[in-house]
Amino acid sequence: MGENMASRSVATGRARGDPANSESAQQLVQAAIDLMRERDTLDVSFVDIAERAGHPQGLIGYYFGNKQGLLVAALERSIARALAQLESLLAADYDPVEKMRMHLNGIAEAYYRFPFFNRLLQAMVRDGSPEYAARLTQRLIQPMMDAQAAIIDAGVAQGVFRPVDKKLFYFATVGAADGLNAARFILGGALGQEIDAESSKRNAAAIIDFFLAGLMSRD
Known part of the structure; x- marks a missing residue:
């Protein structure tokens, strides 16, 4: 070559x-x-x-x-480990509450490791070719949505979760995980707080507490 x-x-x-x-x-x-x-x-x-x-x-x-092709490959590589872990989590013998806890922690960890991920995904789906948009939806977005929905459905079936709008729940959890990274300039410049491993762990704990509390059955 x-x-x-x-x-x-x-x-x-x-x-x-x-x-x-x-x-x-x-x-x-x-x-x-x-x-x-x-x-x-x-x-x-x-x-x-x-x-x-x-x-x-x-x-x-x-x-x-072209650059779009390279950036799509970067997205797929960034999320590959998280998707593999999610597949293993679904197959594991954990109850739905523990699965959701581990899943939410995994989302927060992934966005800490790749803070550009959500911005790049949004840009590629919005501005990329229809072929790339369909590829990203099929390979990255839909598997995450389906896995999260499966955990919720299992929890509802067992009576530990209440029914929720699963699409809205997915986008809310992603937004929460990305929120800390999106605010890094405000935190660093105005508030003098850097985003490090410790603050990421606290963010993950807050996300888990907030969303699990909203999911739990109220009966």
Whole structure:
């Protein structure tokens, strides 16, 4: 594979390589993730990503077609571990209350580790191509919604949870998990409080207490 082929991919906007089987492609994805996390912005350039990864920027076009393709890969990589853990949680022999507790803690932890995630997901679904929007909905959003709904349904069936609007509950929990990270400049600049592992744990505990209290059956 030469740089000329990579350059042609940038021009056409079509990926020609297989990023899943390329160490170079995965290094580019990780570089994009690291830069967005460190700078707390979605505005990272091909030049910066390629420089951080140590590869020619033409490889981004070769493996991902364009920046949208790279950012979709960054989203999928960021949430991959959380989705795998969620699948294991659903299969585990825990009661619905404990499953929801662990699930909410996992959401808070994921948003602390990847504070750009919700902003990037919203931007890609809103501004990306219909193909990318459908892909992200199918691979990232729907599995999370379905898993959370399954936990709620199990709790309702056992009489420990009350029926709720599951879609609204999902977006409320995601918003709460993202809220602390979205306010990092207010916390840091105006209030002098940095978001660290300890504050993230307190945020997770507050989310768990708040949403579990709202879910519990009142009978």
